[in-house]
Amino acid sequence: MSVHSRTEVRTRYAILAGASIVTLLPLVVVALVAFYKPGTPVSGVAVPHHPSVDAFAHAWQIGDFSQALRSSGIVSAAVVTIVTALSILAGYAFGTMQFRGSKALFYLMLVGMTIPFNVMIVPLYFDFQSLHLANSYLALILPESGIYLAFGIFWMRAYFVSVPRALIEAARIEGASSFRILWNILVPIGKPAILTLMMLTFLASWNEYLVPLVMVSNDNLQTVPLRLANFQGQYVTDVPSLAAASLIVAGPAILVYIFTQRTFFRGLLQGALK
Amino acid sequence: MSRQRVGVLYVLPPLALYSFIVLIPFGDGVWISLHNWDGASPMQFVGLHNFVSSFTDPLVRQAFFHSLVIIAFYSVIPVGLGLVLASVLARVRLRLLAMWRAILFLPQVISVVVVGVAWQWVLAQDGPLNDFLRLIGLGRLTQVWLGSFTWALPTEGVIGTWLMSGLCMVLFVTGAQSIDPELYDAADVDGAGPVREFFTVTLPGLRNVTAVASILTLVGALNNFGLIWVTTQGGPGTQTQVMSTLIYTRAFVLDDIGDAAALAVLLAILIMGMSIGISRWAERS
Numbered sequence: 001m002s003v004h005s006r007t008e009v010r011t012r013y014a015i016l017a018g019a020s021i022v023t024l025l026p027l028v029v030v031a032l033v034a035f036y037k038p039g040t041p042v043s044g045v046a047v048p049h050h051p052s053v054d055a056f057a058h059a060w061q062i063g064d065f066s067q068a069l070r071s072s073g074i075v076s077a078a079v080v081t082i083v084t085a086l087s088i089l090a091g092y093a094f095g096t097m098q099f100r101g102s103k104a105l106f107y108l109m110l111v112g113m114t115i116p117f118n119v120m121i122v123p124l125y126f127d128f129q130s131l132h133l134a135n136s137y138l139a140l141i142l143p144e145s146g147i148y149l150a151f152g153i154f155w156m157r158a159y160f161v162s163v164p165r166a167l168i169e170a171a172r173i174e175g176a177s178s179f180r181i182l183w184n185i186l187v188p189i190g191k192p193a194i195l196t197l198m199m200l201t202f203l204a205s206w207n208e209y210l211v212p213l214v215m216v217s218n219d220n221l222q223t224v225p226l227r228l229a230n231f232q233g234q235y236v237t238d239v240p241s242l243a244a245a246s247l248i249v250a251g252p253a254i255l256v257y258i259f260t261q262r263t264f265f266r267g268l269l270q271g272a273l274k
Numbered sequence: 275m276s277r278q279r280v281g282v283l284y285v286l287p288p289l290a291l292y293s294f295i296v297l298i299p300f301g302d303g304v305w306i307s308l309h310n311w312d313g314a315s316p317m318q319f320v321g322l323h324n325f326v327s328s329f330t331d332p333l334v335r336q337a338f339f340h341s342l343v344i345i346a347f348y349s350v351i352p353v354g355l356g357l358v359l360a361s362v363l364a365r366v367r368l369r370l371l372a373m374w375r376a377i378l379f380l381p382q383v384i385s386v387v388v389v390g391v392a393w394q395w396v397l398a399q400d401g402p403l404n405d406f407l408r409l410i411g412l413g414r415l416t417q418v419w420l421g422s423f424t425w426a427l428p429t430e431g432v433i434g435t436w437l438m439s440g441l442c443m444v445l446f447v448t449g450a451q452s453i454d455p456e457l458y459d460a461a462d463v464d465g466a467g468p469v470r471e472f473f474t475v476t477l478p479g480l481r482n483v484t485a486v487a488s489i490l491t492l493v494g495a496l497n498n499f500g501l502i503w504v505t506t507q508g509g510p511g512t513q514t515q516v517m518s519t520l521i522y523t524r525a526f527v528l529d530d531i532g533d534a535a536a537l538a539v540l541l542a543i544l545i546m547g548m549s550i551g552i553s554r555w556a557e558r559s
Contacts, residue, residue, distance in 0.1 A: 009366075011362075012362060012363055012366060012368075015359065015362060016363075016368075016374050019359070019378060019439070019440070019443060020374065020377045020378060022436070023377055023378055023380060023381060023436070023439075023440050024377060024380070026392050026393060026396045026436070027380070027384075027392060029392075029395070029396060029402050030391070030392040030395055030396070033395065042400075043400035043401070043405060044400065044401070044402050044404075044405030044406075045402045045405060045406075082291070086287055086288040086291060087288070089284045089285070089287060089288055090284065090285050090288040090289075092284055093280075093281045093282075093284035093285045094285070097280065097281035097284075098281070099279075099280075099281035099282055102281060102285075105285060105289070108297075109288075109289075109292060111546070112292065112296045112297075114493065114542075114545050114546045114549045115296065115300060115542050115545075115546070116493075116496065116497050116518070116538065116541050116542055116545055117497065118497070118499070118518055118521045118522070118538040118541060118542075119299075119300055119303040119535075119538040119539060119541070119542050120295070120296060120299035120300055120303060121525075122303060122306065122525050122531060122534060122535055122538070123298075123299035123300075123302035123303050123306065124295065124299045126313070127299065127302075142291070142294070142295060143295055145291060145295070146291050146292060146294065146295020146296050147295065147296065149288060149291060149292055149295075149296075150292070150296070153288060178280050203382075203383055206385070207384070207385035207386065207387075209385065209386060209387055209499070209500035209503075209504075210499055210500060210522075213503075214526065224385070225385040225386075225387040225388075225500075226387075228385070228387045228388065228391065229387050229504050232387075232390075232391055232394075232504070239395060242391060242395070243391075243395070245391075246388045246391045246392060249385055249387065249388050250383075250384045250385060250388045253383050253384065253385070254380075254383060254384070257380075257383045258376075261372075261376050262372065265372070265375060265376075265379075265444075269444075269445075269448045
C-alpha cells in the first residue's frame with residue numbers, strides 16, 4: 001500500500017471542487033438574477049442588493065405557470081405509473097420465466113432504447129391526428145410511456161435476474177401463484193430498483209421537450225419546458241423574469257432529486273455498472 | 275394454466291403499448307422514407323431516392339459533419355475527462371462522495387430548456403462570460419457567442435461538455451472505487467508507474483463503465499434536439515444545424531416529410547451501429 005502525500009490528497013479535492021464549481025456556476029449566476037425586480041437591465045455576474053421575489057410572481061402570472069405545472073404533474077404522474085407497472089410485468093416475465101420467443105421479444109424491446117425518437121415522432125404525429133387524439137393528455141402520456149418503456153423493461157429485468165431462484169422456487173412449492181410471488185415477495189425487496197426507475201422516468205417526463213413540442217398545439221396542455229421555451233421567445237430582454245421562470249421549471253425536479261438522491265444513486269450505480 | 279402461457283400474459287400489455295408507440299411508427303417511418311410526401315397530398319412512391327439524394331445534399335453533409343463535432347464535445351471529451359478523474363481518484367476512499375456526485379450529476383436533472391436559457395444568459399453580449407473577459411483585459415474577444423458564425427457550433431459543444439462531463443465523472447469515479455485495491459498493490463510490486471497502472475489496472479477495470487458512458491453520451495449527442503433548438507434553432511444560417519434539428523426542420527417547418535423520414539432512418543442506423551460496436555468492444559475481453 002503506497003502512502004499518499006498531503007499535496008496529492010489536496011490536488012484530488014481541488015480537482016473535485018473545481019469540477020463542482022464549473023458545474024454550479026452557470027446555474028448560480030442565473031439564479032441570482034432571478035431575485036432582481038422584473039425588467040431590470042442586468043449585466044455580468046450580478047448580485048442583487050435588495051433581493052425581491054417580484055420576478056417570480058411576474059413570470060408565474062404572465063407565463064401562466066400554474067397551468068403548465070398542472071399539465072406537467074398530470075403527464076409525469078401518469079407516465080411514471082404506466083412505465084413502472086408495465087416494466088415490472090415485462091421484466092418479471094423476461095427475468096424469471098422461459099416461454100417461446102421470450103429471447104427474441106426481449107431483444108426486440110431492447111432495440112427501442114437506441115432508436116432515435118425522431119424516427120417515430122413524424123408517424124406518431126399523423127397517427128394521433130387521424131385518431132383524433134392530438135391535443136389531449138393522451139398524446140403526451142402514451143408516446144412518452146412507450147418510448148421510456150424499453151429502458152424500464154431492460155432495467156427491471158436486470159433486477160429480476162439478480163433475484164435468487166431458490167426464493168421463487170420456495171414460494172412456488174408453498175403454492176403461491178406467480179402474481180402473488182411478484183406482488184408479495186419480489187416487488188417489496190425490489191424497492192430500490194423500482195424507486196430508481198420511477199425517479200429516472202419522472203425526470204425524463206418532466207423535462208421532455210420534443211414530444212409536447214410536436215404533439216400539442218393547445219396552450220392548455222403545454223408542459224413546463226415548452227412553456228418556458230415560448231416564454232423565452234417573448235420576454236427575451238426581461239432577464240430577471242426569464243431566470244425566475246427557469247427556476248420555477250427546474251425547481252420541482254431539483255427538489256425531488258435532492259430528497260431521493262441517496263436511493264437514486266444506489267440503484268442507478270448498481271444498475272449502470274452491472 | 276401452463277407457465278408458458280403465464281409468461282406471455284405478463285408480456286402482453288407492455289408489448290401492446292410498445293408496438294403502438296415504437297414498432298408500428300418505426301415501420302411507418304421506414305415506409306414514409308420511401309415516398310415523397312408533404313403531409314397532405316397523396317404519398318408518391320420514389321423508392322430509395324430520398325436516401326440517394328441525402329448523400330449528395332450539401333445541407334445533409336453539413337449537418338452530419340456538425341453532428342460529428344457535437345459527438346466530440348458531448349462524448350469524447352466527457353468520457354476522457356471521466357477516465358482521467360477516475361485514474362486520479364482510484365484507490366482513494368473519498369470523503370463526501372455523496373455530495374460530490376450529487377453536485378456533478380445536477381445538470382442531468384434539469385430540463386434542456388432551462389440549460390439553454392441559463393447558458394444563453396451566461397454567453398450573452400452583456401453576460402457574465404464577456405464581463406469576465408473584459409475584467410481580465412481580453413475585452414477584444416467578447417462577442418455574442420451563440421450568434422457568431424465561427425463560434426456558435428463550438429459554443430454549443432462546450433455546453434454539451436458541461437452537460438455530460440458530470441454524468442461521466444459520477445460513473446467513472448464510482449466505477450473506479452469498486453476496482454479491487456489488491457490489483458494496484460500487485461502492480462506496485464511489479465514496479466509499474468502511474469501510466470502503466472492506468473493501462474493495466476484502471477482502464478480494464480472500467481471497461482464496462484466506459485461502454486455505458488460512451489453509449490449514453492453518444493445517444494445524447496445524436497439525439498440532442500432541445501438544447502440546440504432552444505438556443506439557436508440551427509443558426510446563425512445553418513452553422514449549428516445537426517441531424518436532429520435538420521430532421522425536425524424538414525418534417526415540421528418545410529413539410530418535406532419523406533426526406534425527413536429518410537434522414538431519421540439513417541440516424542437510427544448510425545446510432546444502432548455505434549451502440550452495437552461499443553457493446554461488442556466491451557464484451558470482448
